[in-house]
Amino acid sequence: MVLRTHDLDKSSRSLFSKMLIFALPIMAMNILQLLFNAADMIVVGRYSGSEALAAVGATGSLINLIVNLFMGLSVGTSVVTAQDYGAGNPDAVSRTVHTSIGISIIGGLIVMGVGLVLCEPLLILMGTPEDILHLSVLYMKIYFLGLPASMIYNFGAAILRAIGDSRRPMYFLTMTGIVNVLFNMFFVIVLNMSVDGVAWATVISQYLALVLIMVSLSRSVGAIRFRFHLLRIDSHKLKDIIKIGLPAGLQGLLFSISNVLIQSAVNSFGSVMVAASAAAGNVEGFVGTAMNGYYNAAITFTGQSMGAKKYDRIDDIAKVCTILVFATWILLGGATLLIGESLLGLYTSNPEVIELGMLRLKVMMAAYFTCGTMNVFPGLTRAMGYSILPMLCTLVGACLMRIVWLSTVFRWYPTVIVLFMCYPVTWALAGLGQVASFFYARSQIRKRAALETESVEVSL
Numbered sequence: 358m359v360l361r362t363h364d365l366d367k368s369s370r371s372l373f374s375k376m377l378i379f380a381l382p383i384m385a386m387n388i389l390q391l392l393f394n395a396a397d398m399i400v401v402g403r404y405s406g407s408e409a410l411a412a413v414g415a416t417g418s419l420i421n422l423i424v425n426l427f428m429g430l431s432v433g434t435s436v437v438t439a440q441d442y443g444a445g446n447p448d449a450v451s452r453t454v455h456t457s458i459g460i461s462i463i464g465g466l467i468v469m470g471v472g473l474v475l476c477e478p479l480l481i482l483m484g485t486p487e488d489i490l491h492l493s494v495l496y497m498k499i500y501f502l503g504l505p506a507s508m509i510y511n512f513g514a515a516i517l518r519a520i521g522d523s524r525r526p527m528y529f530l531t532m533t534g535i536v537n538v539l540f541n542m543f544f545v546i547v548l549n550m551s552v553d554g555v556a557w558a559t560v561i562s563q564y565l566a567l568v569l570i571m572v573s574l575s576r577s578v579g580a581i582r583f584r585f586h587l588l589r590i591d592s593h594k595l596k597d598i599i600k601i602g603l604p605a606g607l608q609g610l611l612f613s614i615s616n617v618l619i620q621s622a623v624n625s626f627g628s629v630m631v632a633a634s635a636a637a638g639n640v641e642g643f644v645g646t647a648m649n650g651y652y653n654a655a656i657t658f659t660g661q662s663m664g665a666k667k668y669d670r671i672d673d674i675a676k677v678c679t680i681l682v683f684a685t686w687i688l689l690g691g692a693t694l695l696i697g698e699s700l701l702g703l704y705t706s707n708p709e710v711i712e713l714g715m716l717r718l719k720v721m722m723a724a725y726f727t728c729g730t731m732n733v734f735p736g737l738t739r740a741m742g743y744s745i746l747p748m749l750c751t752l753v754g755a756c757l758m759r760i761v762w763l764s765t766v767f768r769w770y771p772t773v774i775v776l777f778m779c780y781p782v783t784w785a786l787a788g789l790g791q792v793a794s795f796f797y798a799r800s801q802i803r804k805r806a807a808l809e810t811e812s813v814e815v816s817l
Contacts, residue, residue: 369416373677378656380650382523395639396538397555402704405551411628412492412552414635415485417618422613423472427464431515431607433598436660438519443664450580452744454516455587456594461512465505472501480636483621485626490554499556503563513570516581516654529569539561601739604748611752615759633713636704639722642758644689650731651678652736660739668806675737684730690722717777720795724781730788738798747796754787
């Protein structure tokens with residue numbers, strides 16, 4: 358489905374259906390991605406043992422730490438493209454597209470280099486258990502070879518979503534995910550490889566995704582069509598993308614730093630706890646990534662509304678996003694608790710790992726709607742052109758408070774439950790700040806709209 362500007366002038370009921378239809382392919386894409394990631398962990402956990410499972414799980418927060426700064430710029434791509442598209446400015450859309458691809462190429466190469474050099478010392482700094490350290494280093498070094506392809510794909514997918522096309526990225530991810538799973542099974546089961554087999558399968562699928570997204574953009578009709586001879590970084594578009602995307606990237610970076618600190622605390626409980634946390638985190642991720650579809654919908658619908666100067670639609674978009682977040686929490690969060698043990702049993706047959714994993718799931722799912730609120734409302738605020746406020750809310754409400762929690766409450770009561778309670782407590786604090794930021798940004802937009810109306814009336 359590709360959105361058109363006139364589609365924004367619909368009833369709230371129609372808006373609900375349009376946002377849900379737009380979000381569903383993104384949700385499906387995110388869930389498929391997690392399914393494929395789960396397949397990685399299931400294959401390596403079942404056929405290479407719990408140490409290999411722990412080794413892969415120990416790398417997630419560190420990979421996000423290194424990657425998220427540049428990935429945040431793809432948010433700027435999505436917002437700027439949506440605003441230009443909503444304003445009906447094809448030349449601006451084209452310049453944004455080619456600037457974004459240029460940024461992704463440069464960013465991907467930088468992230469790959471940083472990851473290859475720093476992965477081992479950072480894993481040691483995090484206190485990664487010695488029995489899995491060598492496997493974690495091996496996995497990360499291979500994984501980062503695919504980062505340039507992953508970066509270009511994510512920027513390309515952001516461009517497609519910005520014009521309302523959430524289906525093609527889903528199709529591409531489905532194809533590459535299947536390839537990833539097949540190579541996982543071949544490398545690990547047939548060739549008896551371990552984490553290196555899972556990593557190489559991921560790299561191969563990432564470069565396939567790169568080919569698919571670039572062929573799609575090259576064959577697209579209209580302003581988003583990519584043409585190699587137009588590949589250059591437009592200084593004005595770069596400034597617009599950085600204005601929105603850099604705070605988003607810094608937010609992701611700061612968020613990842615806090616998660617690295619939590620992972621370090623998890624590491625202190627040993628490799629069994631690392632494996633349990635990794636498996637449980639993968640399971641609960643299905644709920645979080647489903648909610649992430651609403652974040653992308655919020656960016657696209659709000660961005661196009663801003664470009665078309667349909668400011669009155671923003672409140673309706675926020676209401677729909679809130680309803681969808683709560684509904685997803687009730688349905689998927691409840692299902693996760695009901696069948697959590699069976700799901701964890703797919704990753705490992707170790708009863709201690711399953712027991713500890715369920716402990717984490719119970720703590721997380723109790724208030725997971727706060728995570729959805731914290732993640733979705735920044736999309737609304739950024740699409741209105743206010744990107745620093747969401748970053749500050751995450752910095753204080755999530756990152757700083759997690760450090761405080763680990764330094765005080767967890768230090769006083771160093772138990773697994775107290776450690777994992779850090780997540781819902783900081784989600785709630787950051788979520789309240791994100792909602793307040795949205796209302797502030799909305800009030801500023803209303804003032805702007807009133808001034809524009811007065812200006813028109815005076816000129817008449």
